[in-house]
Amino acid sequence: MKKFIQNLPKAELHLHIEGTLEPELMFKLAQKNEIALPYASIQEVREAYNFNSLQSFLDLYYAGASVLVEEIDFFDLTWAYLQKCKVQNILHVEIFFDPQTHTKRGIAFGVVVRGIVKALQKAKKELGISSFLIMCFLRHLSEKEAYETLKESLPFKHHIIGVGLDSSEVGHPPSKFERVFKRARQEGYKIVAHAGEEGDSSYIWEAIKLLHVNRIDHGIRCDEDATLVDFLIEKQLALTVCPLSNVKLCAVDEMKNHNILKLLHQGVLVTVNSDDPAYFGGYLNENYLALAHDLGASKHDLVALAKNSFKASFLSEEEKEKYLQLFT
Ligand SMILES: Nc1ncnc2[nH]cnc12
Numbered sequence: 001m002k003k004f005i006q007n008l009p010k011a012e013l014h015l016h017i018e019g020t021l022e023p024e025l026m027f028k029l030a031q032k033n034e035i036a037l038p039y040a041s042i043q044e045v046r047e048a049y050n051f052n053s054l055q056s057f058l059d060l061y062y063a064g065a066s067v068l069v070e071e072i073d074f075f076d077l078t079w080a081y082l083q084k085c086k087v088q089n090i091l092h093v094e095i096f097f098d099p100q101t102h103t104k105r106g107i108a109f110g111v112v113v114r115g116i117v118k119a120l121q122k123a124k125k126e127l128g129i130s131s132f133l134i135m136c137f138l139r140h141l142s143e144k145e146a147y148e149t150l151k152e153s154l155p156f157k158h159h160i161i162g163v164g165l166d167s168s169e170v171g172h173p174p175s176k177f178e179r180v181f182k183r184a185r186q187e188g189y190k191i192v193a194h195a196g197e198e199g200d201s202s203y204i205w206e207a208i209k210l211l212h213v214n215r216i217d218h219g220i221r222c223d224e225d226a227t228l229v230d231f232l233i234e235k236q237l238a239l240t241v242c243p244l245s246n247v248k249l250c251a252v253d254e255m256k257n258h259n260i261l262k263l264l265h266q267g268v269l270v271t272v273n274s275d276d277p278a279y280f281g282g283y284l285n286e287n288y289l290a291l292a293h294d295l296g297a298s299k300h301d302l303v304a305l306a307k308n309s310f311k312a313s314f315l316s317e318e319e320k321e322k323y324l325q326l327f328t
C-alpha cells in the first residue's frame with residue numbers, strides 16, 4: 001500500500017508553509033537570527049507537540065514561526081517542503097501563508113512573499129512542481145487588520161491566487177470578515193476559509209453564504225447538517241480535509257471514526273491534505289496511509305481522493321485534464 005500511495009500522482013491544497021517548519025530548521029534559524037526559543041533541544045520541541053485543541057497547537061505554531069526573519073529563511077522553509085513534495089510524488093501544491101504572523105513582528109510583506117515565490121519558481125523549473133500561493137487572514141485579529149493586509153498584498157497580486165481565513169475558529173465566525181472578503185473578491189482573488197474544523201456547521205454555511213468560498217478548508221462538521229451535505233454534493237464544493245491534523249488536534253477522537261470516506265462515498269468532493277505536517281507527524285503520503293491502515297480505505301478510494309485533489313484545485317480545466325490523464 002505504501003508503494004501504491006507513493007506512486008499516486010497527488011496535489012496538496014491545504015498546507016500552511018509555516019506548518020512545515022521542522023524542529024531542526026527552527027533551531028538553526030533561531031541561532032542565526034538570535035531568537036530565543038522556549039526549548040533546550042530538538043527533542044524537547046518534539047515532546048511539546050502534544051495537543052488537545054486547535055488553540056494548544058496554534059500557541060506553539062506562532063512561537064515557532066518567530067524564527068523566520070529574512071527572505072532566505074522563507075525560501076529555505078518553502079524549498080524544504082517542495083523537496084518533500086518531489087519525494088512524495090506531489091505534482092501540484094496550493095500553499096497557504098499567514099502574512100500577519102510576520103508583519104506583526106515587523107517583517108515586511110514583500111520579504112515573506114519573495115522568499116516563498118523564489119522557492120516556488122525554482123521548484124517549477126527544477127522539480128516540475130506547479131503551484132499557487134494563498135494568503136490567509138488570522139481570524140483572531142480584527143477585520144480592520146485584515147483590510148490592511150489585503151492592501152499590502154496588492155503589489156504582489158500577480159503572485160497570489162487567493163485569500164483564506166485561518167487561526168482560532170470558535171468565536172471568530174466568517175461573518176466577522178464579510179466585507180473584507182467582498183473586497184478580496186472584487187480584486188479577483190479566489191476565496192477559501194477554514195470552517196467546520198472545531199466550529200459547528202453554521203461556520204460552513206457562513207463561509208458559503210457570506211464569503212462565497214470556492215473551497216472549504218476542513219469542513220468535517222458538515223455531517224451535522226444533511227441539507228449542507230446535499231448542498232456540497234450538488235455544487236461539488238470541495239473540502240480540503242486533513243486527517244492526521246484532525247486527530248492530533250482532537251477534532252476527531254480516533255482515525256477509525258473519521259468521516260472522510262463516508263463523505264467520499266456520499267459524493268462530496270473531499271481531498272486529503274497534511275495541514276501542518278511538521279507538527280502533526282506526517283506529510284501527505286502519511287495521511288493517505290493512515291486512511292488505508294486505520295479507516296480501511298481501498299486502492300479505489302485512494303485513487304478517487306487523489307483525482308479529487310486535482311479536480312478541486314485552482315488549475316485551469318486544461319491543466320486539470322493533463323494531470324487527470326496520468327490516472328488512465
Ligand atoms: N489547522 C488549522 N486551523 C486553523 N488555523 C491554522 N493555522 C495553521 N493550521 C491551522
Ligand SMILES: [Zn+2]
Pocket residue numbers: 014016166194217275
Ligand atoms: Zn489549516
